[in-house]
Amino acid sequence: MKIIACCKAAPEEQDIVVRDDGSLDFSRADYKFGSYDLNAIEAARVLADQVGGEVIGLSVGSSELANSKLRKDALSRGLDELVVVTRSSVGEDANDSVSDLSMSDLSVSNLDSYQTAKLLADALEQMGDYDLVLCGAGSSDFYAQQVGNQLGALLGITSLSAINSIKPDVESDAEISEAATNIDSVIVQRLLEQEVQCVRVKLPAVLSVTSGINVPRIAGMKDILAAGKKPVKELVALGTPETSTQTISVKAPPAASRKQEIIQGDANESVARLLELASSVLR
Amino acid sequence: MSNYSIWVVAHEADAAAELVSGALCLSSNVNAVTFGGEAVAKAAQAQGALTVLSVNAIDTPATDVSAMGTPATDVSAVGTSGPDNTLKNCLPENHSKALAKLLQERNSKLTIFSATATGRLMAGMVASHLGTSAYNAASITINDDTPVITSMVYGGCAIATRRLLSSQAVITVGAGVLGAVLPESQEPQASALSAALPESQEPQASALSSALPEAAESELALSEPQASGSIEQIDLSVNDNAAVVLEVKPRKTESVNLAAAKRVIGVGRGFAAKEDLELAFNLASKLDAELACSRPITESENWMARERYIGVSGVVVKPELYIALGISGQIQHMVGVNQAKTIIAINKDKNAPVFKQADYGIVGDIYEVLPVLTSALS
Ligand SMILES: Cc1cc2nc3c(=O)[nH]c(=O)nc-3n(C[C@H](O)[C@H](O)[C@H](O)COP(=O)(O)OP(=O)(O)OC[C@H]3O[C@@H](n4cnc5c(N)ncnc54)[C@H](O)[C@@H]3O)c2cc1C
Numbered sequence: 001m002k003i004i005a006c007c008k009a010a011p012e013e014q015d016i017v018v019r020d021d022g023s024l025d026f027s028r029a030d031y032k033f034g035s036y037d038l039n040a041i042e043a044a045r046v047l048a049d050q051v052g053g054e055v056i057g058l059s060v061g062s063s064e065l066a067n068s069k070l071r072k073d074a075l076s077r078g079l080d081e082l083v084v085v086t087r088s089s090v091g092e093d094a095n096d097s098v099s100d101l102s103m104s105d106l107s108v109s110n111l112d113s114y115q116t117a118k119l120l121a122d123a124l125e126q127m128g129d130y131d132l133v134l135c136g137a138g139s140s141d142f143y144a145q146q147v148g149n150q151l152g153a154l155l156g157i158t159s160l161s162a163i164n165s166i167k168p169d170v171e172s173d174a175e176i177s178e179a180a181t182n183i184d185s186v187i188v189q190r191l192l193e194q195e196v197q198c199v200r201v202k203l204p205a206v207l208s209v210t211s212g213i214n215v216p217r218i219a220g221m222k223d224i225l226a227a228g229k230k231p232v233k234e235l236v237a238l239g240t241p242e243t244s245t246q247t248i249s250v251k252a253p254p255a256a257s258r259k260q261e262i263i264q265g266d267a268n269e270s271v272a273r274l275l276e277l278a279s280s281v282l283r
Numbered sequence: 284m285s286n287y288s289i290w291v292v293a294h295e296a297d298a299a300a301e302l303v304s305g306a307l308c309l310s311s312n313v314n315a316v317t318f319g320g321e322a323v324a325k326a327a328q329a330q331g332a333l334t335v336l337s338v339n340a341i342d343t344p345a346t347d348v349s350a351m352g353t354p355a356t357d358v359s360a361v362g363t364s365g366p367d368n369t370l371k372n373c374l375p376e377n378h379s380k381a382l383a384k385l386l387q388e389r390n391s392k393l394t395i396f397s398a399t400a401t402g403r404l405m406a407g408m409v410a411s412h413l414g415t416s417a418y419n420a421a422s423i424t425i426n427d428d429t430p431v432i433t434s435m436v437y438g439g440c441a442i443a444t445r446r447l448l449s450s451q452a453v454i455t456v457g458a459g460v461l462g463a464v465l466p467e468s469q470e471p472q473a474s475a476l477s478a479a480l481p482e483s484q485e486p487q488a489s490a491l492s493s494a495l496p497e498a499a500e501s502e503l504a505l506s507e508p509q510a511s512g513s514i515e516q517i518d519l520s521v522n523d524n525a526a527v528v529l530e531v532k533p534r535k536t537e538s539v540n541l542a543a544a545k546r547v548i549g550v551g552r553g554f555a556a557k558e559d560l561e562l563a564f565n566l567a568s569k570l571d572a573e574l575a576c577s578r579p580i581t582e583s584e585n586w587m588a589r590e591r592y593i594g595v596s597g598v599v600v601k602p603e604l605y606i607a608l609g610i611s612g613q614i615q616h617m618v619g620v621n622q623a624k625t626i627i628a629i630n631k632d633k634n635a636p637v638f639k640q641a642d643y644g645i646v647g648d649i650y651e652v653l654p655v656l657t658s659a660l661s
Contacts, residue, residue: 014614146403157524159376160376192400199527205524248431248446250444258642259643263645267652271659281603
């Protein structure tokens with residue numbers, strides 16, 4: 001079984017600094033793969049180990065994807081191979097048209113979910129046959145939760161979201177080892193707001209998994225060393241469709257200032273001190 | 284009022300009512316495509332949709348269950364009727380391609396879905412067929428015939444304001460976003476998000492009491508002030524390779540109203556086991572506080588209902604007091620509580636980010652501090 005796990009690198013949100021005027025400073029924020037994309041990689045690995053097969057990571061982005069540490073990080077989480085798709089150059093392939101010129105280059109290089117899905121679909125076409133494409137619950141920067149949904153529709157195959165478990169559609173475990181590469185459908189559980197659906201999905205399909213489907217593995221030293229030897233393929237995007245939005249502004253809402261009275265010490269003393277300081281709100 | 288052509292798509296009566304009445308704050312030209320039978324279509328009509336196209340339920344075509352071997356679960360539910368005689372084994376999202384074509388024919392400039400898993404999936408698929416992106420809007424206005432939406436980005440650290448350039452834009456909205464001013468006690472989660480926006484970006488307000496969940500079913504039939512629009516039954520073909528629903532189980536949901544609580548206690552992964560939450564329960568009962576949690580407590584541990592998780596993708600609260608217990612204080616969580624009047628945090632890691640966003644903090648083990656605090660409050 002050939003499983004593709006899609007993942008997006010985005011600036012580490014905890015390191016984005018909000019300037020006094022509410023604009024964002026990304027200079028200290030390194031790129032990392034979104035934590036929910038790791039659930040997709042993990043789900044792909046688990047299924048591939050169960051039925052036999054390979055897991056290929058697929059990421060669309062810009063220059064950040066050239067970073068070998070970032071690549072190794074994804075590869076150390078259970079991928080057999082990584083395919084990165086970069087756009088020729090941000091300048092000539094201008095996307096998100098930004099009215100506020102003071103905004104960072106970053107937003108100029110941002111793709112919307114249709115553009116991303118289209119580039120992923122083009123890449124999948126170049127990569128040949130596949131059985132299953134997995135996406136996470138949403139990227140850590142925009143969290144539109146749409147790339148998987150849009151990708152399935154573009155590929156003309158089944159697209160389902162909120163997937164909380166994936167099992168090969170076979171009668172017994174014995175059949176799994178026999179069938180090996182020949183699984184043509186999976187049974188998934190979808191966690192909706194009011195109900196849980198059990199759905200049979202014919203492959204190939206695109207499934208977007210929940211953040212609760214598994215606990216992504218933490219890469220050990222061995223995994224990280226092995227990751228350095230795994231293949232990375234680079235594809236250049238054929239052409240990006242026009243953007244569907246114009247970003248007017250990206251701004252932090254005003255934040256409340258906090259007292260930050262932090263108490264350290266033994267539990268009894270700390271509680272006594274807290275009751276002193278915060279007596280009015282705890283009555 | 285603009286005459287901008289809006290279509291809403293809904294598969295539940297409450298959502299149909301709320302989306303139509305809310306969209307009428309944006310334009311007088313609001314129409315609906317409904318799934319799920321007469322009740323849903325009528326709800327849209329009653330709120331004033333000009334045209335309602337009610338999609339006839341179809342069985343998912345030709346997947347021979349027996350030929351595919353016994354699935355991992357019980358298949359007895361295949362093809363059974365839903366509450367309003369709709370066939371449950373065909374998902375509304377299976378019609379996305381035909382739906383996109385229909386919206387194109389009807390010249391929908393803006394199509395609105397509700398921000399549920401089903402609504403979002405349909406929106407994304409339809410958007411792809413229309414050659415555009417689907418966006419989730421925390422607020423929306425129409426300026427010069429162009430929708431302008433806001434969304435939380437970067438884990439909630441900022442709000443992006445975007446103009447939708449597509450001539451056939453697609454969005455999803457959470458409950459309460461579309462201009463509805465709901466009574467405080469019934470305020471749904473998402474409305475708190477729009478309330479967090481700067482004044483000037485807030486959507487136009489209008490009172491829509493009939494869009495409230497409880498009122499929707501019982502009172503709609505009685506009060507049909509402007510139910511002049513037509514309901515047409517239509518057939519929509521099913522996508523190739525449509526998924527087949529084998530079984531549907533209701534999910535345990537909880538009706539909590541965190542938004543109305545004066546005091547909220549949030550528990551995080553600092554709790555090692557579900558039983559240990561008792562420490563938090565005890566404190567909550569002393570303080571007459573509502574219990575809430577971080578997203579992993581709901582999604583990974585499954586210790587609390589999803590209605591109780593706070594943050595950018597969950598509930599936004601504005602209590603007088605928020606107490607974070609064993610919560611690290613990541614931005615995605617804190618954006619849901621940063622409008623609390625006072626924040627207290629207890630965490631054993633003195634470098635936990637939560638302390639930077641707290642008024643008072645105790646660096647300590649919740650297992651030691653909580654019993655002392657709870658008994659000290661007697
Ligand atoms: C796109 C996206 C959306 C998200 N949306 C949300 C959201 O809406 N809401 C949300 O909550 N999260 C959300 N998250 C997840 C978020 O990033 C954090 O992972 C999550 O909030 C962490 O939860 P936590 O603080 O309970 O767990 P952790 O980060 O694991 O923190 C546990 C804390 O407990 C402390 N601790 C451990 N043991 C003890 C003890 N005995 N006594 C005292 N302290 C102890 C530790 O020091 C640590 O600080 C989102 C993530 C993404 C990527």
